[in-house]
Every structure is written in structure tokens, then in C-alpha cells.
Amino acid sequence: MLLLFLGMAVATYITRATFLIFGKRINFPPLFLRSLRYVPIAMLAAIIFPAVLAPRGHIDPSPTNPYLLAALATVLVVKLTRSSVAGMLVGMALILALRVWM
DSSP states (O other), X not given: OHHHHHHHHHHHXXXXXXXXXXXXXXXXXXXXXXXXXXXXXXXXXXXXXXHHHOXXXXXXXXXXXXXXXXXXXXXXXXXXXXXXXXXXXXHHHHHHHHHHHO
């Protein structure tokens, strides 16, 4: 187990260090550099969508899924108010209430 842990640490370090060491010497194509802008949102979606759409291990797009209802309400509040904080507060309050009542 320790060997596996150390191997993954080395692999992670090498992939990150490559860009830090050789990044200035390598000319990346413009398409690659533009595509890097989408990495954070893709990572966020990869974390959030499975938790919202499949909270119990299987896809549940039904109205009885409290995570989906809270996520939809959060998106609506953020769109209407343009406030991430308001969206987070509404989402947390709604998920708490829905988990108690459902």
C-alpha cells in the first residue's frame, strides 16, 4: 500500500513539475492554451453532477431527489440575484429542509 501511495505521489509530482520546469521553453499551441480556461469548470462539473444526479449510486432525476431540487433552486437564485453567496445560502437551507421533510 505504501508503494502504491509513493508511486502516485511521484506520478503527480512529475506531471506538475513538467509544466513548471519546461513551461517557458515549450510553445503551446493557442488552441491548447484557450482550452485550459475550461478546466476549472469541467472539474467543478465532474464533482457536482454525480453528487446531484446520482446521490445514492444510481441516476435519480425525479422530483424526490432533494439534491437535484436544491441544485436547481441554487442555480435559479444565482441567475436572478447574480450573487453566489445568496445561491449557496439558499441551496444549503433548502437541502437541509428537504432532507428533513423527505
